[in-house]
Amino acid sequence: MTSIEELKLRVRELENELIKCKQKRCTAMCAEQPADNNQPHQRTRIEKMSAEVVDSNPYSRLMALKRMGIVEDYEKIRTFTVAVVGVGGVGSVTAEMLTRCGIGKLLLFDYDKVELANMNRLFFQPHQAGLSKVEAAEHTLRSINPDVQFEIHNYNITTMSNFAHFMDRISHGALEEGKAVDLVLCCVDNFEARMAINAACNELGQIWMESGVSENAVSGHIQLIIPGETACFACAPPLVVAANIDEKTLKREGVCAASLPTTMGVVAGILVQNVLKYLLKFGTVSHYLGYNAMQDFFPTMAMKANPTCDDPHCKKQQENYKPKDVAKTPEELPAVHEDNDWGIELVSEQTDDELKAASGPVPDLPEGITVAYTIPGGNGASGETVEETEQSLEECVIIIVTQSCHLRLRCIVPCLRVLK
Amino acid sequence: MADDATRKAVSEIPLLKTNSGPRDKELWVQRLREEYLAPIKYVENNKAADNDWFRLESNKEGTRWFGKCWYIHDLLKYEFDIEFDIPVTYPTTAPEVAIPELDGKTAKMYRGGKICLTDHFKPLWARNVPKFGLAHLMALGLGPWLAVEIPDLISKGLITHREQQGS
Numbered sequence: 001m002t003s004i005e006e007l008k009l010r011v012r013e014l015e016n017e018l019i020k021c022k023q024k025r026c027t028a029m030c031a032e033q034p035a036d037n038n039q040p041h042q043r044t045r046i047e048k049m050s051a052e053v054v055d056s057n058p059y060s061r062l063m064a065l066k067r068m069g070i071v072e073d074y075e076k077i078r079t080f081t082v083a084v085v086g087v088g089g090v091g092s093v094t095a096e097m098l099t100r101c102g103i104g105k106l107l108l109f110d111y112d113k114v115e116l117a118n119m120n121r122l123f124f125q126p127h128q129a130g131l132s133k134v135e136a137a138e139h140t141l142r143s144i145n146p147d148v149q150f151e152i153h154n155y156n157i158t159t160m161s162n163f164a165h166f167m168d169r170i171s172h173g174a175l176e177e178g179k180a181v182d183l184v185l186c187c188v189d190n191f192e193a194r195m196a197i198n199a200a201c202n203e204l205g206q207i208w209m210e211s212g213v214s215e216n217a218v219s220g221h222i223q224l225i226i227p228g229e230t231a232c233f234a235c236a237p238p239l240v241v242a243a244n245i246d247e248k249t250l251k252r253e254g255v256c257a258a259s260l261p262t263t264m265g266v267v268a269g270i271l272v273q274n275v276l277k278y279l280l281k282f283g284t285v286s287h288y289l290g291y292n293a294m295q296d297f298f299p300t301m302a303m304k305a306n307p308t309c310d311d312p313h314c315k316k317q318q319e320n321y322k323p324k325d326v327a328k329t330p331e332e333l334p335a336v337h338e339d340n341d342w343g344i345e346l347v348s349e350q351t352d353d354e355l356k357a358a359s360g361p362v363p364d365l366p367e368g369i370t371v372a373y374t375i376p377g378g379n380g381a382s383g384e385t386v387e388e389t390e391q392s393l394e395e396c397v398i399i400i401v402t403q404s405c406h407l408r409l410r411c412i413v414p415c416l417r418v419l420k
Numbered sequence: 421m422a423d424d425a426t427r428k429a430v431s432e433i434p435l436l437k438t439n440s441g442p443r444d445k446e447l448w449v450q451r452l453r454e455e456y457l458a459p460i461k462y463v464e465n466n467k468a469a470d471n472d473w474f475r476l477e478s479n480k481e482g483t484r485w486f487g488k489c490w491y492i493h494d495l496l497k498y499e500f501d502i503e504f505d506i507p508v509t510y511p512t513t514a515p516e517v518a519i520p521e522l523d524g525k526t527a528k529m530y531r532g533g534k535i536c537l538t539d540h541f542k543p544l545w546a547r548n549v550p551k552f553g554l555a556h557l558m559a560l561g562l563g564p565w566l567a568v569e570i571p572d573l574i575s576k577g578l579i580t581h582r583e584q585q586g587s
Contacts, residue, residue: 112531158505158507158508158509158513159483159505159507159508160442160443160481160483160505160506160508163443163508190530191513191542192507192509192513192516195507195509195512195513196507196508196509198509199508199509215538234512237546310512310549311512342543372543373543373546373547374547375546375547375549376547
């Protein structure tokens with residue numbers, strides 16, 4: 001099994017090598033031949049970024065940032081390595097922006113193929129349908145800017161074998177082989193992959209940025225995660241930017257998720273903007289920036305790591321961070337019951353305290369941001385083991401009436417949990 | 421599907437107690453034991469209630485699971501192969517159950533035939549980590565999905581009964 005995988009990887013490496021060689025030869029030929037040849041326009045590698053304002057300098061407008069007093073040392077961008085996980089609607093545009101900015105090295109991770117259904121988003125082109133997203137992206141990006149180094153991995157990071165390799169590349173895949181990448185960007189479309197990135201980065205102490213677009217395509221967010229310092233992805237249930245649409249009016253028939261090139265472009269834009277600010281040290285980097293397209297509302301906030309986070313590596317990172325930490329994180333925040341997003345209602349007799357325990361603490365969030373769901377607090381072992389459990393569940397059944405149930409499930413799903 | 425029968429069936433599935441994922445080595449073995457015990461009990465209960473509807477088995481490490489599920493519609497039995505990987509972040513995140521043969525036939529599916537569990541199951545799972553296991557995934561994730569999607573797919577003619585197909 002492993003040998004086949006290794007061979008596949010080798011084949012991919014060789015294919016990339018071939019592309020690189022072709023491009024080198026092409027650029028060499030282009031340089032030699034007069035400008036009116038039929039070769040595709042490929043420029044040669046530029047050893048040093050120049051600030052010279054001439055039409056032929058691809059970096060002149062970027063280097064002007066220094067003249068304007070925005071960035072102190074723009075050339076430094078060539079020393080950075082960024083890993084982009086998920087090369088879809090947000091990830092591909094993110095990678096393109098970084099490529100055009102002249103980033104040193106990009107690592108691209110995605111297991112998906114380009115499909116015609118992706119054509120409502122930016123970057124990929126119809127003729128690339130069928131190619132793996134990372135491969136197609138590398139082709140395009142290399143032709144845009146041959147100065148950038150690329151490393152692509154076509155696999156699902158959430159499975160055991162791939163995850164180990166993913167961790168290894170994050171911690172060793174920088175420009176200077178053996179060093180950790182400077183930033184990981186999460187541009188995936190599912191919770192599992194986000195949690196996998198979160199687990200890897202907590203373990204490695206790797207700073208990363210999360211991005212997301214809601215499945216109704218009208219809201220999104222970005223979040224900076226510094227393990228131990230700011231809230232990790234497991235510290236609170238996923239945050240969502242309320243879109244102010246009545247969920248009942250959403251027509252979910254026939255689609256699992258909607259997407260818009262606009263929302264994806266906006267989110268990619270604010271993501272890369274914050275990447276540049278973080279790497280080149282200008283302006284302030286947002287810890288959390290939401291985007292509500294319905295109202296053009298951009299809520300921001302900062303969230304500290306949760307001392308009771310489920311991820312043991314997050315807790316460990318918090319301990320490492322503590323010496324520098326002055327302000328103490330507030331203890332358990334009071335539960336908020338006004339917005340009962342899940343329409344939780346009680347079937348059996350329960351006291352307020354029991355209800356509180358069932359809905360769990362909700363972090364103190366600014367207007368416009370909510371959690372996707374709450375997690376019951378105090379998950380104590382109450383003896384409900386695999387061997388001896390049958391009795392305790394029946395009496396405390398909570399019914400969640402999901403407001404956004406698109407499975408035509410008669411909109412009722414039982415939530416069973418044992419209360420102490 | 422949240423009828424009394426389902427609720428009763430789920431309440432009779434033993435809850436798991438070891439919070440451990442496949443990267444944990446020894447603790448994972450303990451969790452794996454529980455992962456087997458719970459579905460065994462669930463299948464026993466199902467058989468007793470004349471409602472046996474799935475089989476599951478795993479590779480040696482317990483990281484990849486596969487099996488069969490079946491659904492009775494108009495007295496005809498429809499059987500499907502199921503498969504899923506245990507994600508590295510399990511049990512914080514639920515596995516994504518796939519029915520590869522139905523890939524492309526319904527929009528309630530992600531790439532590779534992974535059934536859509538986002539709304540009806542994921543929040544439920546998140547609220548019950550680590551007590552829910554694979555048996556709960558079957559009862560509250562796959563079960564309701566089949567009950568909604570299979571009759572719909574049959575009515576649209578996208579799946580036909582194997583024996584009818586043969587004759």
